[in-house]
Amino acid sequence: MVRNLSRGVFQYAQPPRIISYASTVGQKEGDGPFGACFDCVEPDAHFGQDTWEQAESVMQRRTVQLALDKCGLQDSDLSCICAGDLMNQCIGSTYGMRPLEIPLLGIYGACSTMAEGLLLASFLAAGGVGEYTAAVTSSHFSTAERQFRFPLSYGGQRPPTAQWTCTGSGAVILQQPDGIPDGVCVTGGCIGTMVDLGVTDANHMGAAMAPAAADTLVRYFKGTNTAPDTYDAIVTGDLGLIGSELLCDLVMKQGYDISAVHRDCGAMLYDRKTQDTHAGGSGCGCSASMLCGHFLPALQTGAMKQILFAATGALMSPTASQQGESIPGISHLVELRQHCIKPA
Amino acid sequence: MVRNLSRGVFQYAQPPRIISYASTVGQKEGDGPFGACFDCVEPDAHFGQDTWEQAESVMQRRTVQLALDKCGLQDSDLSCICAGDLMNQCIGSTYGMRPLEIPLLGIYGACSTMAEGLLLASFLAAGGVGEYTAAVTSSHFSTAERQFRFPLSYGGQRPPTAQWTCTGSGAVILQQPDGIPDGVCVTGGCIGTMVDLGVTDANHMGAAMAPAAADTLVRYFKGTNTAPDTYDAIVTGDLGLIGSELLCDLVMKQGYDISAVHRDCGAMLYDRKTQDTHAGGSGCGCSASMLCGHFLPALQTGAMKQILFAATGALMSPTASQQGESIPGISHLVELRQHCIKPA
Missing domain, CATH: 3.40.47.40 (Stage V sporulation protein AD)
Structure with missing residues (x-):
């Protein structure tokens, strides 16, 4: 299948x-x-x-x-x-x-x-x-x-x-697919693996999640034999302003330059200068609302043809933080494509 | 598929x-x-x-x-x-x-x-x-x-x-299947739907979960056109002694008598008389350990040929309980069968 x-x-x-x-x-x-x-x-x-x-x-x-x-x-x-x-x-x-x-x-x-x-x-x-x-x-x-x-x-x-x-x-x-790809489809995916580089600060989640996003993106590029310029946008969840920089550096070290197409929902959601949100947005609803409010409409209208959506998660709890545990990050990915079948 | x-x-x-x-x-x-x-x-x-x-x-x-x-x-x-x-x-x-x-x-x-x-x-x-x-x-x-x-x-x-x-x-x-069913296989499943009959007592989870288990089992019987006697055992997760009785009553009202084959992991795990566990065992590990310790070995040895495993969950949190919320139950199900291919 x-x-x-x-x-x-x-x-x-x-x-x-x-x-x-x-x-x-x-x-x-x-x-x-x-x-x-x-x-x-x-x-x-x-x-x-x-x-x-x-x-x-x-x-x-x-x-x-x-x-x-x-x-x-x-x-x-x-x-x-x-x-x-x-x-x-x-x-x-x-x-x-x-x-x-x-x-x-x-x-x-x-x-x-x-x-x-x-x-x-x-x-x-x-x-x-x-x-x-x-x-x-x-x-x-x-x-x-x-x-x-x-x-x-x-x-x-x-x-x-x-x-x-x-x-x-x-x-x-x-x-369910009916054999004819049409409209916006989920064309592929990557199941995320936890990556933990030892960040313990619950107020610094971008740093905790960026390595996981890098791992997932590089696995997907390699697995599908694609490069960043295959995609109109490579969307991460909520790394925010600091985590986004880290991500671009981490994937660059593995030979992939995503800086031209990378967009982070957490960095996009608020106005940095006027909304006092520091490093940006986070939370399950951040990438979900940006996906459904901005990126899926862009695919539907044809403004974008093919994107990667790699939401990022910090797998922590207050109990674990109080016990001094570090915060493992994870990032699952789906590839989304516009398959518009037009009459010849 | x-x-x-x-x-x-x-x-x-x-x-x-x-x-x-x-x-x-x-x-x-x-x-x-x-x-x-x-x-x-x-x-x-x-x-x-x-x-x-x-x-x-x-x-x-x-x-x-x-x-x-x-x-x-x-x-x-x-x-x-x-x-x-x-x-x-x-x-x-x-x-x-x-x-x-x-x-x-x-x-x-x-x-x-x-x-x-x-x-x-x-x-x-x-x-x-x-x-x-x-x-x-x-x-x-x-x-x-x-x-x-x-x-x-x-x-x-x-x-x-x-x-x-x-x-x-x-x-x-x-x-992954290779086309030849052999040994113990997962042959089917039922995705659970929440059922909430208004139980608010976090110390009475069997009652909260039994209606969901009944819903799932009856949906599976109807969907597959089978009856309780199709199975060597119909295993629920951790309804315990009280929830198990409720379950049998609830499915009986819909025309299915499971009493002869029903087994509940929570009711089985502890000795009722000597271990002071009141209505029985619960927790994710209860049905998981009984499945892997008792039921899967029974299927592997051929002591059982076909069972339903319907673990049950109480979807609650302390926050919700403190806010007076009732406890919705859910029960997911898998059918397990021994497909032993023996030479003629």
Whole structure:
């Protein structure tokens, strides 16, 4: 079903098609340079709920519902959804998806979750588990900061390397291939391997994740025998401004110059000068909302033809950090292509 | 690649083969009625480490290593491993798998994780992502109790409905099908849907999970047009003594009598009379260790020919419980068959 090219690197013989996607973000993300591209900018950080956790759940659910609405499907049409988030025990996905009653595969890849979800949902679609599958993820500034760092009311100082957890969600719906590639397809993937270079600072995640992104990208270039200029964009998740520089240096050392095509969702999401987000954005929702708000539309319109989407995750927990553990990074990747079949 | 039978229910056209498996448990599990069946009973609850979290990581790693050793493979032979656990941000899997450097797909299905992992790892193997894939999970009494309920030193009273989180781990290695079913294969699966009947008591998880197990089993019976007596055993994860009774009642109401073949890992793991475990065992490691210690050997020797393994998970977190949320249950299922090709 897939062409296995090297360890964890594959391409689809018949690629599944992305038939719908949607993005929801908070007000701060809506005020950023890409604010106009998201389907929904929600000014109420509580999304009408009593708690931040409920807010994130509602955001995720609304995003899936919107993706369904956009392609005229119902939740009962989906054979499964791959869902995950940053909260303890992934409750954004649990309570977000509960009312939709879709067979649920819970995943955890920290901020790499959107790429992991796309990878698995595309695999399940290509393998024939029903006609439609989906992937969704979310993050919320207030749930993540309270959980991983300090409660908001503590008012702690954020160092220059810190990233701003995005309030956002992205959802993608895939269709089983029918033999004719058409529209935007998931054409390949790379399952990430953990890389841990010993970073212990939970406020310096870009440095913790960049080596994993480099490992995944170089594995994919080698496995597929492609070079950076094959792609219109090589998109990473949320390395931010500091991690992005590190990534370009790390892949350059292995003979690949990605600097002309590299784009990082965390570095793009906020205005560096006016939005006080230090090293940029982070969180599962950062790359998910940028994928669904900016990159998938660019592929759909033909402005881009072929991109790599390599979301990046820092596999940490407050317990591990308190025990002095370092932060392993991981980066899963999917290749996305516009297969527009036009009449001759 | 799969025959899609109904929503989320499928069978493999060419089933991937289970070529190795291993189990590790703690001393209390080793003292139970199935103690002799596990590969390793570790008397040191700390597994030689400084913290409970490190102990669980080491247990999970050792179990994967043992499964690799038993079939003569190395970590570098695996194209991916599906791994998850109960700890916040799945750090048992993160730090457990870190030294092994295997492409990692993080999953979260609470105590249903072993079935979710087997479902995905078998799908990836059948789809051709390399020759070997794997699934692993773990739980540890001390990490789970501290996280979900009270620190051990608090010495809280446990109600009769409470279950005892198993210290244990199970790992399974699968091989891509070569067209000839042989040995023990994963022949089908059912992706679980969340079911929430409003249980809010974190000490009554059997009741929270039984409706999800019933939903999954009935969906599988209907989708495959089979009946309970098709199977030598219908194994649930960790419903425990109370949840097991509920499950039998719930499926009976839908016309299926599973009482003769139903076995619950949580009800089996400990001696009810002497081990003070109240309603039985729970935790990701409960069904994982019983699968790898008892059921897979029974299939391998031919004592059983065909079983359903439906692990069950309670998708909760302390944060959600404190906010008054109910506990949705989920149950993923895999069908396992002995395909022994004997000369005529």
